[in-house]
Amino acid sequence: MPQIYFIFISLRDNVSYLFQIGIVMQKQQTYKRIDYAFSDFLAEKSNFKAEERNRFKIIINQLSSAKNQGHSQFILSDEEKLIVKASGLVDQTGMKPLVLENNALYLQRYWQYECDLATKIQVLTNQSVSELDTRELLDQYFPEMAEKQKDWQKVAANAAITHSFTIITGGPGTGKTTTVVKILGLLQELATPNELNIALVAPTGKAAMRLKESIIQSKLKLHCPSKILNIIPDDVITIHRLLGSQRFSPYFKYNKNHKLAFDLIVVDEASMIDLPLMSKLVSALKDNARLILLGDKDQLASVETGTVLADLSAALPKYTQELKKSYRFSGAIKQLAIEINKQNAEQAWQVILEASDEVSLLETELIKYIVDKQVKYLHLIESNADFIDIYNAFNEFQVLCATRKGVYSVDDINTRVANTLKEANKIASTGEWYIGRPILITQNNPALNLYNGDIGICLSDEANNGQLIVSFLSADGSVKKYFPARLPNCETVFAMTIHKSQGSEFDEVLLVLPEMDSAILTKELIYTAVTRAKNKAKLVAKKNIFIDAINKKVDRQSGLIKRLS
Numbered sequence: 194m195p196q197i198y199f200i201f202i203s204l205r206d207n208v209s210y211l212f213q214i215g216i217v218m219q220k221q222q223t224y225k226r227i228d229y230a231f232s233d234f235l236a237e238k239s240n241f242k243a244e245e246r247n248r249f250k251i252i253i254n255q256l257s258s259a260k261n262q263g264h265s266q267f268i269l270s271d272e273e274k275l276i277v278k279a280s281g282l283v284d285q286t287g288m289k290p291l292v293l294e295n296n297a298l299y300l301q302r303y304w305q306y307e308c309d310l311a312t313k314i315q316v317l318t319n320q321s322v323s324e325l326d327t328r329e330l331l332d333q334y335f336p337e338m339a340e341k342q343k344d345w346q347k348v349a350a351n352a353a354i355t356h357s358f359t360i361i362t363g364g365p366g367t368g369k370t371t372t373v374v375k376i377l378g379l380l381q382e383l384a385t386p387n388e389l390n391i392a393l394v395a396p397t398g399k400a401a402m403r404l405k406e407s408i409i410q411s412k413l414k415l416h417c418p419s420k421i422l423n424i425i426p427d428d429v430i431t432i433h434r435l436l437g438s439q440r441f442s443p444y445f446k447y448n449k450n451h452k453l454a455f456d457l458i459v460v461d462e463a464s465m466i467d468l469p470l471m472s473k474l475v476s477a478l479k480d481n482a483r484l485i486l487l488g489d490k491d492q493l494a495s496v497e498t499g500t501v502l503a504d505l506s507a508a509l510p511k512y513t514q515e516l517k518k519s520y521r522f523s524g525a526i527k528q529l530a531i532e533i534n535k536q537n538a539e540q541a542w543q544v545i546l547e548a549s550d551e552v553s554l555l556e557t558e559l560i561k562y563i564v565d566k567q568v569k570y571l572h573l574i575e576s577n578a579d580f581i582d583i584y585n586a587f588n589e590f591q592v593l594c595a596t597r598k599g600v601y602s603v604d605d606i607n608t609r610v611a612n613t614l615k616e617a618n619k620i621a622s623t624g625e626w627y628i629g630r631p632i633l634i635t636q637n638n639p640a641l642n643l644y645n646g647d648i649g650i651c652l653s654d655e656a657n658n659g660q661l662i663v664s665f666l667s668a669d670g671s672v673k674k675y676f677p678a679r680l681p682n683c684e685t686v687f688a689m690t691i692h693k694s695q696g697s698e699f700d701e702v703l704l705v706l707p708e709m710d711s712a713i714l715t716k717e718l719i720y721t722a723v724t725r726a727k728n729k730a731k732l733v734a735k736k737n738i739f740i741d742a743i744n745k746k747v748d749r750q751s752g753l754i755k756r757l758s
Contacts, residue, residue: 363516400696
């Protein structure tokens with residue numbers, strides 16, 4: 194049933210504007226205050242008066258709303274195009290607030306991001322690379338497979354050492370990290386007697402920590418000279434830290450005018466990176482630098498604008514290498530992920546109904562099941578165990594939700610789980626902060642070296658007379674401690690959104706879908722949630738909601754593919 198909106202307008206506003214706004218609102222979600230404020234601001238700067246100004250405001254509302262939904266552009270009708278052209282606020286050069294290319298309308302800043310990214314990627318793909326005979330080295334790092342199957346990792350490595358720009362994509366467990374460690378060894382050997390200056394980065398602190406762990410493990414299995422092994426880096430930082438975040442500013446220390454010094458930058462979990470951040474990263478690359486992007490192009494798109502990894506992969510197949518063999522999943526989780534990715538909704542539901550040890554619907558009461566899963570880490574806290582053991586125990590299990598509000602949402606489950614634990618005297622019954630509270634950072638704070646997505650646990654610190662202190666595990670294995678009052682914005686994390694889970698892995702995942710359909714429920718969302726599970730995935734979902742979600746795909750308007758093609 195459509196929602197009803199009451200709009201208060203002054204007597205001088207034209208009634209036709211109210212009617213047109215009503216039509217638009219039936220087609221789209223409610224506009225945010227920022228959309229109205231922005232359209233009012235631009236309308237005041239336009240050449241229009243009265244009714245024309247109101248029609249122009251409708252278009253700008255739609256453009257602003259589209260940007261908030263992840264689109265970098267908004268496609269106009271021929272009539273809307275004429276209105277925008279007459280505003281005096283649009284051109285094709287980026288010198289005015291709006292940019293119009295054919296029927297695609299952009300906010301100037303996002304048009305510039307898209308152009309800068311496309312231009313720099315084209316420079317990278319056109320860079321010449323020394324043509325050396327690398328067959329012997331490749332055979333050393335990738336011994337011939339006994340089964341005579343195609344070694345997709347070897348193919349990807351060959352592409353990475355012969356091109357300045359490479360995308361290595363593949364699902365969980367296909368060996369992206371293993372492949373890139375071998376690539377780093379190959380490139381260091383080829384650079385001898387020089388040494389490449391390499392940066393390893395990820396979008397979030399959690400993803401950085403996971404990449405570091407994977408690289409350390411992969412280096413232990415690498416067969417190469419010790420000299421080369423010693424110069425393969427395993428320190429991983431966030432992209433924001435690499436570029437030099439500046440407080441209260443969207444700009445970074447390193448940019449197109451102040452370049453990074455690295456010869457090679459490897460970016461993990463690239464599907465999480467939005468258009469502005471990717472544009473700023475590539476703009477900061479020095480001349481002749483190499484760039485390798487790792488990620489799953491089928492995973493959920495970035496929270497903010499764009500589907501950059503998917504667009505780059507689609508536009509540049511020559512520079513995209515897909516790893517097709519999974520070394521982690523072989524059972525029901527793998528099969529479920531395949532069916533979801535292919536949008537075989539009925540087959541995916543059937544995999545769940547077969548109820549294996551790996552994948553099944555949750556049959557017990559939801560909150561009781563979640564509370565029972567918290568016993569292990571809370572018991573370790575009571576036993577004064579080492580923080581790393583507590584942290585690892587907590588991260589064995591995670592509830593993933595599609596929505597933040599409403600029934601079966603993050604807020605709903607976090608509140609109900611906390612209340613149940615209080616009633617059972619497992620956590621303190623009063624106060625926002627208590628021993629055992631798990632929290633998720635939701636705001637970057639470079640000064641504290643805390644970033645959106647970092648998970649910490651509140652404990653009693655004996656070194657500070659038993660005061661409450663929140664501990665975090667760093668990518669290098671060290672423990673960071675902060676008083677709660679010092680932390681940036683954060684929230685309890687017995688459950689988190691699927692978006693926030695990107696870059697993470699858990700032994701068991703409990704996916705909870707809402708009881709009503711939502712525009713955010715897509716096959717990419719469900720695929721991302723299921724592939725966070727290493728050993729077990731349970732679901733709370735109605736069949737019709739699950740089926741409808743699998744049948745929907747993320748579809749964001751962008752001009753990036755066209756620019757690169």
